[in-house]
Amino acid sequence: MEKQAIKVENIVKHFGKDESLVRVIEGASFQVDKGELVALVAPSGAGKTTLLMMIGCVEEPTSGTVWLGDEKVYDNQWLTKETRKIRREKIGFIFQAHYLIPFLNVIENVTLIPQTNGVSEKEANKTAMELLEYFEIADKAHAMSSELSGGQNQRVAIARALANKPQIILADEPTAALDIERSVSVVKMLKKIAQEQNVAIIMVTHDGRLLPYCDRVLKIENRVVVSQETSSQEKIL
Ligand SMILES: Nc1ncnc2c1ncn2[C@@H]1O[C@H](COP(=O)(O)OP(=O)(O)OP(=O)(O)O)[C@@H](O)[C@H]1O
Numbered sequence: 001m002e003k004q005a006i007k008v009e010n011i012v013k014h015f016g017k018d019e020s021l022v023r024v025i026e027g028a029s030f031q032v033d034k035g036e037l038v039a040l041v042a043p044s045g046a047g048k049t050t051l052l053m054m055i056g057c058v059e060e061p062t063s064g065t066v067w068l069g070d071e072k073v074y075d076n077q078w079l080t081k082e083t084r085k086i087r088r089e090k091i092g093f094i095f096q097a098h099y100l101i102p103f104l105n106v107i108e109n110v111t112l113i114p115q116t117n118g119v120s121e122k123e124a125n126k127t128a129m130e131l132l133e134y135f136e137i138a139d140k141a142h143a144m145s146s147e148l149s150g151g152q153n154q155r156v157a158i159a160r161a162l163a164n165k166p167q168i169i170l171a172d173e174p175t176a177a178l179d180i181e182r183s184v185s186v187v188k189m190l191k192k193i194a195q196e197q198n199v200a201i202i203m204v205t206h207d208g209r210l211l212p213y214c215d216r217v218l219k220i221e222n223r224v225v226v227s228q229e230t231s232s233q234e235k236i237l
Pocket residue numbers: 015016022024042043044045046047048049050051
């Protein structure tokens with residue numbers, strides 16, 4: 001079995017054309033392995049969300065190659081018409097806002113995607129309760145999102161992202177709305193998930209205080225992606 005979860009080669013992303021051409025990524029190559037929690041850091045507008053959305057098969061690259069696990073999904077064009085299926089089966093998304101559905105309770109939010117994918121209600125409920133217990137929020141299973149704190153909602157959003165047993169989690173500033181204590185607790189959870197479930201996680205963050213909790217840092221510099229180790233002194237976990 002390959003250790004790579006994400007492999008990107010020579011990816012280019014331009015928006016618009018002629019005088020409105022915006023060159024965001026200009027030939028970036030990198031890899032993220034199973035079990036790694038990697039931070040993605042760059043100034044505002046450098047292309048972090050765009051990069052995540054290309055890996056997540058939401059935004060089409062201009063050119064390049066993308067592998068998810070051992071499946072090549074993009075080679076100067078999508079290699080399947082069913083990008084939504086790839087997304088549903090392989091990837092969990094976590095965003096800055098939790099985007100829980102307000103008229104569904106916690107467990108209904110967590111079981112929604114697995115049930116859409118054909119998992120039975122009983123099986124989906126069992127997995128969801130295990131996840132809620134893992135995140136110490138099982139007592140809120142029947143609460144509505146509006147009754148939960150910001151940190152609790154984000155834990156439910158992480159449980160939801162995991163409900164489908166994805167190989168990859170793409171997290172776009174998952175801690176931006178939280179204070180530092182809660183941010184650290186969310187990042188520690190992501191680290192635990194990566195290690196225990198062999199999931200590859202890319203987390204966009206603007207908060208340098210969270211980097212020591214990550215295995216590695218990817219930076220977008222001069223429109224390409226560079227990888228930096230978090231040194232052993234800096235590393236906390
Ligand atoms: N649909 C689009 N059409 C044209 N330009 C776009 C589009 N989406 C993004 N861009 C441009 O691509 C660049 C990268 O945007 P992106 O949102 O990926 O940056 P970011 O690093 O995530 O920024 P932030 O930290 O502010 O969220 C920006 O210059 C943005 O204006």
